[in-house]
Amino acid sequence: MYIVFIGPPGSGKGTQAVILAEQLGIPHLSTGAMLRTAHDEGSALGRLAADFLLQGKLVPDDVMVQLVAERLSRRDCQAGCLLDGFPRTLTQAQLLDRYLSERGRQVDLVLELVADEEEVVRRLLRRADLEGRADDTPDTISRRMHVYQRETAPVLDYYDRRSQLMRIDGHGTPEEVAARVQQSVSARRH
Numbered sequence: 111m112y113i114v115f116i117g118p119p120g121s122g123k124g125t126q127a128v129i130l131a132e133q134l135g136i137p138h139l140s141t142g143a144m145l146r147t148a149h150d151e152g153s154a155l156g157r158l159a160a161d162f163l164l165q166g167k168l169v170p171d172d173v174m175v176q177l178v179a180e181r182l183s184r185r186d187c188q189a190g191c192l193l194d195g196f197p198r199t200l201t202q203a204q205l206l207d208r209y210l211s212e213r214g215r216q217v218d219l220v221l222e223l224v225a226d227e228e229e230v231v232r233r234l235l236r237r238a239d240l241e242g243r244a245d246d247t248p249d250t251i252s253r254r255m256h257v258y259q260r261e262t263a264p265v266l267d268y269y270d271r272r273s274q275l276m277r278i279d280g281h282g283t284p285e286e287v288a289a290r291v292q293q294s295v296s297a298r299r300h
């Protein structure tokens with residue numbers, strides 16, 4: 111299965127994708143993590159992405175689509191994978207559809223994690239204290255939220271119109287949210 115997680119920063123995409131990837135035995139692909147690793151390694155991609163990451167802006171679509179297509183072409187993604195943080199724009203969603211359909215595949219399910227702004231900001235500020243992720247500053251969190259509403263929210267309509275979207279309440283403990291995720295995935299599989 112090819113499953114996409116969409117939700118605002120701090121809604122729990124990464125947390126839930128790790129749990130579901132383990133349950134389904136398919137890889138978890140976080141584009142944010144891929145970019146942060148590239149940045150830490152000082153690769154050309156990392157240098158290109160640095161300013162976008164720090165400012166909470168989106169890395170250009172052509173760069174992202176190429177990165178994801180390369181990753182999807184590897185053997186471990188042939189039976190499916192969990193996409194966390196991609197697609198984030200309508201162009202990315204359209205190009206992902208094209209990439210998969212050319213290979214006789216499709217996005218099977220899109221899970222939207224719904225969480226209110228107060229809660230997600232609280233989570234991100236807590237993570238700033240615990241882990242010090244460079245984009246978890248009040249200013250950059252606010253930019254990321256804004257970018258989500260402007261660029262990524264339209265992607266939800268795109269999938270909803272194709273009946274691929276399921277909304278999940280992202281409040282509560284990670285375990286409670288994971289149980290809802292599992293329920294949605296089972297409902298879609300049967």
Ligand code: AP5
Nearest residue numbers: 119120121122123124125141142168169195233237283284
């Ligand atoms: P990305 O890494 O995707 O960041 P994000 O979307 O801002 O989301 P986060 O990773 O902060 O949150 P999450 O939803 O994964 O929640 P998490 O589980 O971590 O992207 C970063 C940047 O990369 C972008 O700004 C952009 O520059 C670039 N980028 C990435 N993809 C791109 C693309 N496709 N196109 C262009 N640019 C792209 O949880 C957050 C915190 O809350 C954690 O501390 C967690 O432990 C905690 N938590 C989780 N669930 C719960 C819960 N239920 N209760 C309490 N705490 C919880």
Ligand code: MG
Nearest residue numbers: 123124140142
């Ligand atoms: Mg994440």
